[in-house]
Every structure is written in C-alpha cells, then in structure tokens.
Amino acid sequence: MALDRSISEVVDLISCAKRIVALSGAGISTASGIPDFRSPESGLWNKVSPYLVASIQGFRLRPKAFYNWLRPLAVKIREAQPNAAHMALARLEEMGLLRVVITQNVDGLHQMAGSQRVLELHGNSRRVTCVKCGMELSSKPFIERFIEDGKVPRCPGCKGVMKPNVVLFGELLPVRTLLEAEAEAEACDLMLVVGSSLLIAPASELPSSTQRSGAKLVIINLQPTPVDTYASVVIREDVVKALPRIVRAVAKRLSRSSGA
Numbered sequence: 355m356a357l358d359r360s361i362s363e364v365v366d367l368i369s370c371a372k373r374i375v376a377l378s379g380a381g382i383s384t385a386s387g388i389p390d391f392r393s394p395e396s397g398l399w400n401k402v403s404p405y406l407v408a409s410i411q412g413f414r415l416r417p418k419a420f421y422n423w424l425r426p427l428a429v430k431i432r433e434a435q436p437n438a439a440h441m442a443l444a445r446l447e448e449m450g451l452l453r454v455v456i457t458q459n460v461d462g463l464h465q466m467a468g469s470q471r472v473l474e475l476h477g478n479s480r481r482v483t484c485v486k487c488g489m490e491l492s493s494k495p496f497i498e499r500f501i502e503d504g505k506v507p508r509c510p511g512c513k514g515v516m517k518p519n520v521v522l523f524g525e526l527l528p529v530r531t532l533l534e535a536e537a538e539a540e541a542c543d544l545m546l547v548v549g550s551s552l553l554i555a556p557a558s559e560l561p562s563s564t565q566r567s568g569a570k571l572v573i574i575n576l577q578p579t580p581v582d583t584y585a586s587v588v589i590r591e592d593v594v595k596a597l598p599r600i601v602r603a604v605a606k607r608l609s610r611s612s613g614a
C-alpha cells in the first residue's frame with residue numbers, strides 16, 4: 355500500500371512538472387545482466403584491484419591485464435538487452451515529458467530502448483580510440499575479435515592500443531557532457547534518480563544542485579542514498595518494477611485528460 359501511495363505521488367509530481375530530467379545508474383542495468391563494474395559487490399574485483407587494472411595508468415602500463423579483466427564484462431554488454439525501466443524512460447521522453455537521461459552507465463541500453471537524448475557521464479562502450487594517433491572507431495568489430503581471440507585490440511593505422519571510450523579511474527570526465535548535465539540539473543523542476551546510490555561524483559552532486567534551485571527530487575533505488583532526506587518521494591524498490599508502473603499511470607492520466 356505504501357508503494358501504491360508513493361507511486362501516485364510521483365505520478366502527481368510528473369504531471370505538474372514542466373522540465374523533468376532523469377539520472378540513472380548501475381541499478382537500472384543490473385536487471386539486464388550488467389554488473390556495476392565500480393561496485394565491490396560486482397564480483398569483478400575478487401582477483402584484481404580496480405585501481406591497478408581499470409585506471410588510466412594501469413591501462414597504459416598493462417593493456418593486456420585490462421583487456422583480460424574486461425572480457426567477461428564485454429560479453430555481458432554485448433548480450434544485454436534494455437529492460438522495462440529503460441523502456442519506461444524512453445516512453446516518458448516520447449510522451450514529451452522527459453527532457454534528457456543523464457547516466458553513469460556505459461552500456462548504451464538507454465539508446466537501445468529508444469531514448470533520444472542521453473548524456474553519458476562515464477563515456478560509452480560503443481567507440482574505441484587509439485591512444486597513439488587518436489583515431490576513433492566503432493568498438494563493435496574490435497570487441498567481437500577480442501572476445502574471440504583475447505588479443506589486445508590494435509589501431510588499423512598505427513598499431514597503437516585501442517582504448518574503449520569509457521572513463522577509467524583517474525581519468526577526466528567528458529567536459530562538455532558534464533557541463534550539459536549540470537545545466538540540465540540546475541534548470542529542471544523535477545529530477546528522477548533511478549537506480550543510482552549517488553555515491554560517485556559528479557552524479558552524486560547533480561541532485562544537490564537540483565535541490566538548491568528549488569526543484570523536486572524523486573529517488574527510486576534499492577539502497578539508501580545520501581540525498582534521501584531532501585527528496586519529495588523515496589521509493590526503495592527495484593527500478594525495473596517501480597518505473598514502468600509510474601510511466602503507465604502517467605500515460606493513463608494523460609489519455610484521460612486529453613479525452614476530457
């Protein structure tokens with residue numbers, strides 16, 4: 355019952371808002387089989403230290419170790435399909451109610467679900483860039499070959515090592531994307547945080563700037579977040595269960611009001 359009430363509160367907020375943005379994290383993609391690669395619970399760090407392997411310094415020194423670590427994750431990303439929560443956000447955008455999805459994820463599942471405007475704070479796994487000459491290409495053929503033969507992908511031009519366009523530890527975030535995300539967070543009047551525990555900057559700072567500007571905040575996440583106390587509604591539930599229900603209810607209300 356408490357969940358029903360929270361959901362209808364969120365539906366009210368969405369119906370009243372003029373400028374809505376969503377902020378998504380690893381929690382939205384776990385149901386698609388992608389582990390949170392930054393989390394100790396992902397099982398990806400049982401044998402290796404993230405700061406040695408998935409840092410930019412580690413990558414430069416030992417690209418082979420990085421790619422060995424990446425291999426199971428690359429297989430999961432290749433096979434992953436968007437789930438009901440990704441679809442719900444795409445539908446909200448299609449209804450003209452959602453301006454943008456700001457995401458910490460690199461899996462591209464929002465775009466696969468049909469979201470048009472996605473700001474990827476941690477880069478994406480669709481492209482690779484040569485660390486030597488800067489040539490940027492689609493990652494697909496490189497990753498396919500690499501999953502087959504396990505060899506470090508090399509630049510077709512200069513034989514330099516190809517690096518996925520994913521932000522590694524110790525690496526700067528894409529500046530333009532970050533600035534755009536900050537501007538969206540400040541200008542919105544409602545932010546939906548979906549599947550993020552808001553522990554990693556800068557995503558963790560975006561809801562605070564939203565809240566400072568007087569906008570409303572909704573959190574849908576299984577774990578508590580540092581900004582729960584500022585939120586208008588907190589739903590401690592799997593985003594794959596809660597978000598589609600919310601968007602269905604919003605669509606129903608819209609069709610009712612347009613038919614009236």
Ligand code: ZN
Nearest residue numbers: 484487509512
């Ligand atoms: Zn090159």
